[in-house]
Amino acid sequence: MSRIPFYPPSGVYSDSYRKDMRIVKTGKQRLMAIAGLVFLAALPFIPGLNAPYHLRLLIGIGIAVIVALGLNILTGYCGQLNVGQSAFMMVGAFTSGMLNAYWGWPFWASVIPGGLAAAGVGVIFGIPSVRLKGLYLALTTLGAQIILTWIALYGVTVTSAGFTVEPVRLGGIVFNTPQKFYYVALAFTLGMALAAKNLMRSRLGRAFIAIRDNDRAAEGMGIDIFKYKLLAFAICTFYAGIGGALLVHYMMWAQLESFTLQDSVWYVAMIIVGGLGSIEGTIFGVIFITVLKELVLVVGPMAQETLSFLPIGAASGMMLVFIGSVAILFGVLEPRGMAHRWSLIKSFYRLWPFGY
Amino acid sequence: MTLPGGDGPILTCEGIGLAFGRVQALLNMSFDVRRGEILSIIGPNGAGKTSVVNTITGFYRPQQGTIRFNGQDITGLPPHRVAKAGVARTFQNTELFAGLTVLDNLLAARHIFLRSNILSCAIYLGLAEREDIRARQVVEDIIDLLEMEAIRKQEVGTLPYGQRKRVELGRALALEPDLILLDEPTVGMNLEEKEDMVRFILDVSEEKGTTIVLVEHDMDIVMDISDRIVVFDFGVKIAEGPPAEIKKDERVIRAYLGEG
Ligand SMILES: Nc1ncnc2c1ncn2[C@@H]1O[C@H](COP(=O)(O)OP(=O)(O)OP(=O)(O)O)[C@@H](O)[C@H]1O
Ligand SMILES: [Mg+2]
Numbered sequence: 147m148s149r150i151p152f153y154p155p156s157g158v159y160s161d162s163y164r165k166d167m168r169i170v171k172t173g174k175q176r177l178m179a180i181a182g183l184v185f186l187a188a189l190p191f192i193p194g195l196n197a198p199y200h201l202r203l204l205i206g207i208g209i210a211v212i213v214a215l216g217l218n219i220l221t222g223y224c225g226q227l228n229v230g231q232s233a234f235m236m237v238g239a240f241t242s243g244m245l246n247a248y249w250g251w252p253f254w255a256s257v258i259p260g261g262l263a264a265a266g267v268g269v270i271f272g273i274p275s276v277r278l279k280g281l282y283l284a285l286t287t288l289g290a291q292i293i294l295t296w297i298a299l300y301g302v303t304v305t306s307a308g309f310t311v312e313p314v315r316l317g318g319i320v321f322n323t324p325q326k327f328y329y330v331a332l333a334f335t336l337g338m339a340l341a342a343k344n345l346m347r348s349r350l351g352r353a354f355i356a357i358r359d360n361d362r363a364a365e366g367m368g369i370d371i372f373k374y375k376l377l378a379f380a381i382c383t384f385y386a387g388i389g390g391a392l393l394v395h396y397m398m399w400a401q402l403e404s405f406t407l408q409d410s411v412w413y414v415a416m417i418i419v420g421g422l423g424s425i426e427g428t429i430f431g432v433i434f435i436t437v438l439k440e441l442v443l444v445v446g447p448m449a450q451e452t453l454s455f456l457p458i459g460a461a462s463g464m465m466l467v468f469i470g471s472v473a474i475l476f477g478v479l480e481p482r483g484m485a486h487r488w489s490l491i492k493s494f495y496r497l498w499p500f501g502y
Numbered sequence: 503m504t505l506p507g508g509d510g511p512i513l514t515c516e517g518i519g520l521a522f523g524r525v526q527a528l529l530n531m532s533f534d535v536r537r538g539e540i541l542s543i544i545g546p547n548g549a550g551k552t553s554v555v556n557t558i559t560g561f562y563r564p565q566q567g568t569i570r571f572n573g574q575d576i577t578g579l580p581p582h583r584v585a586k587a588g589v590a591r592t593f594q595n596t597e598l599f600a601g602l603t604v605l606d607n608l609l610a611a612r613h614i615f616l617r618s619n620i621l622s623c624a625i626y627l628g629l630a631e632r633e634d635i636r637a638r639q640v641v642e643d644i645i646d647l648l649e650m651e652a653i654r655k656q657e658v659g660t661l662p663y664g665q666r667k668r669v670e671l672g673r674a675l676a677l678e679p680d681l682i683l684l685d686e687p688t689v690g691m692n693l694e695e696k697e698d699m700v701r702f703i704l705d706v707s708e709e710k711g712t713t714i715v716l717v718e719h720d721m722d723i724v725m726d727i728s729d730r731i732v733v734f735d736f737g738v739k740i741a742e743g744p745p746a747e748i749k750k751d752e753r754v755i756r757a758y759l760g761e762g
Binding site: 164167341344348349350353358359364365366368370371381423 | 591
């Protein structure tokens, strides 16, 4: 077997490895990234796109991206199921909200504690993952959803009734409109997505994937799988907590109803459709499902009117079934999610016109 | 450099007993592995070869006996602690990280050498990146040694069987172990692949001075490259010695070699 020199001689090695490991590799990619950022930053001022309805949708997408990123780190990268993500989001939301409403902590001081509280609770519910796998672990996290909701409903008076939370402030600015809060959501979403991307390409991400792909071999290579599974739970639920903290300061109101089992299931659907184990895929999945859900809200009532012979609620019910089917179809036909399609398109584009 | 444990054996197994219910996989098993040697473990199917590898590396917990590595008692330590202590292994039924590339499989095994914490990993630029570049250099050297340059960016799930075995050896080497246990590294390979694997094992032994324990069914390979051989039968050690002696041993011929 002859040796093919793929890399320049040593000395420039470390430099070429650094280039090889970059997220943005080519000048064209850098240009696209900058253009994308400029567009996102300018969006609230672009007529036609800056309707409050659009901005609210985008804020919702941004917060959901953060929560779903956490879930994808745990489920997609580390292989541990979690169907209680919105309950952990609730822990962060109430922690941050109460610190603000009852102790007067500003958003900036209460957002990290919100994430940490969620992570603390998340780790406790992650402990069974040492022994439990797959569906059994899913049951534990389902238990988390039920127990945490029960505590918030019957255990704490404040959280069962809901309470007002102050908007985010910075300098003299109060971020109390969609147009202003959009920037808070954008900054957090980009920051958390970049952090997720970095975590997953570092030693942590490799340890998570190793555990997912082969936990025996991972142990044999010196990875403490118990410690790293718990760490995956901590990161996952930290993201959920940050998302929750953002949500209550955006709505300026904290309530139990924002964190249902149904929401948890949506997060699972988002990462399946987008692509398990993909940061970009998570974003695609959240956008896809959010837009579909929005369609239910719009098309549902319209269908109800035209097809008036149907019982009330049947049309929206059908739409839910429709979205569920889409998620299942993805699971069957494209198990690697939209992210995989995306990478196929990208490589096609890179090779064009010499593809195939 | 003085190693912990001095010039004595790098690994001592003393009176190991391991049972699964009524199956006695290992019985009063004792043997030493000397520093720098290639020691082969042979024996018929079900003799307990894989069991001894699993016991040394912490995957099985023995009911009796002690295992000392570099002077340290490692009996009953979990696998990841044994790996950190400097013992690496490959698996009889190749166990790779299927979704990762060859490069990332090897990088995953550099885990124990990387120190960057969760915050520096999240920021990446700086500490985590520098560490990864250093890890990458070590891993690329191993890729060179095992002649895997052409497949370094391929997902291991897509590789043919013989190459997966090679990746597994590379991943074990990435731990920079003092001792490496290879459980049937040439099983299912064609002649050419076997020759390559044998050459790599000898390279590792000579260039890195790594001590090697080899579980192997191919007698030509065993007789060719072993410094010493231990023979198992029904969980018991029935012979031990250099290849020339083992070839002549009555009990070995009856239990094992006789069939060929
Ligand atoms: N996890 C286990 N549970 C129950 N029995 C086991 C287990 N592992 C090994 N054994 C039993 O222990 C005995 C020794 O098995 P082992 O795998 O060590 O043999 P081996 O020498 O590696 O054989 P081969 O050459 O086929 O790989 C066998 O009888 C086997 O059935
Ligand atoms: Mg075996």
